[in-house]
């Protein structure tokens with residue numbers, strides 16, 4: 422069966438794919454392939470859709486970009502321009518945000534095994550909120566606060582006990598999860614009591630996150646129910662009134678024509694309405710609702726551009742058409758069996774003649790980016806664009822097979838700008854040291870054959 426992608430794309434009169442008004446092939450001429458391109462207007466537009474829903478529903482809120490989806494100085498600058506919050510999950514993401522002069526007070530720090538150094542960095546830089554995940558972290562924080570006395574806002578992450586309808590690796594809210602305090606066994610209460618005894622820990626709310634790439638609202642309904650139940654319990658037991666209810670992210674996006682997710686902001690509307698209803702029923706003040714979208718903000722705005730190279734035809738099997746990237750710049754198909762769709766950027770609507778596998782250049786049979794891609798006639802040198810690769814593509818990229826990571830370009834207002842340079846072979850060896858010379862023992866410098874080759 423020949424399927425056609427029906428994701429939102431723009432083409433010009435010459436049937437060329439355009440991104441933010443610029444021809445993809447022009448970007449390739451200038452910056453080479455593989456290339457990651459973001460249409461920044463699309464990111465801003467989704468941010469505004471989320472904010473609009475909260476404003477329509479007249480709720481206190483924060484939209485916090487989950488920067489693990491794509492982290493760089495430039496994206497933090499965009500988030501700062503849009504007056505967003507962000508969340509970071511490592512010292513590296515935090516460092517990048519601070520380098521971008523992103524306001525520290527609008528940063529939440531997540532993670533299930535933050536190190537003492539990372540927590541200290543967060544305190545020193547006056548990060549707005551630490552989302553505390555476990556008892557070890559509470560101990561680290563208490564000991565750090567003895568050394569560097571300051572008050573810090575914290576949110577306790579709980580595991581809401583909800584299994585989201587998504588890939589197993591993308592589920593985070595079930596009871597058997599490495600993230601957050603378990604509610605039923607009393608861990609969440611215990612954490613509350615520890616926090617309550619330390620006046621430097623200012624508890625502003627609770628957090629739950631059920632997973633990623635979720636299409637159905639049921640998981641979020643259940644999550645809200647569980648989190649609100651906990652707040653009702655804490656009101657009764659401790660007379661605690663939560664300022665914030667952080668429900669996490671996970672709103673799914675369309676990758677292929679058969680995906681039919683609800684608009685992410687509509688999932689959020691339902692969350693708001695459910696929280697309001699539960700608050701009213703239980704006579705609790707409505708907390709500010711925080712969301713943490715990652716994929717839905719940057720995913721659809723991203724394109725991966727590749728040059729087509731070799732092909733292999735085997736009688737009675739689907740051909741392999743190889744591109745100059747693969748699992749090193751997009752691990753998602755290999756790791757989660759994720760589906761993508763693409764177009765030939767230099768002839769988007771040319772008649773389809775075959776269905777192929779789009780394979781990468783990595784030395785792995787599993788390095789298949791798309792399992793069943795309709796293609797027009799192609800030849801080496803054509804440009805293949807994979808759509809909706811903006812989330813968890815570059816951010817999960819590796820140097821497998823010592824391939825340099827691609828460049829990243831932002832396009833906005835008909836202009837393109839490089840925001841992450843392409844890695845070079847030299848970059849790849851910059852961290853290497855010369856083993857033989859340092860500790861090789863019987864090193865014979867005169868006859869060093871490694872140098873003569």
Ligand SMILES: Cc1ncc(COP(=O)(O)O)c(C=O)c1O
Pocket residue numbers: 487490531593630632633634669670671672713714715716717812
């Ligand atoms: C705590 C937390 N918040 C937000 C997100 C962002 O999820 P998504 O990119 O699916 O919106 C994640 C990732 O799953 C997460 O673990």
Ligand SMILES: N[C@@H](CCCC[NH3+])C(=O)O
Pocket residue numbers: 591593633634753757812813
């Ligand atoms: N990396 C995952 C989603 C993020 C999970 C983070 N909790 C994916 O690409 O689908």
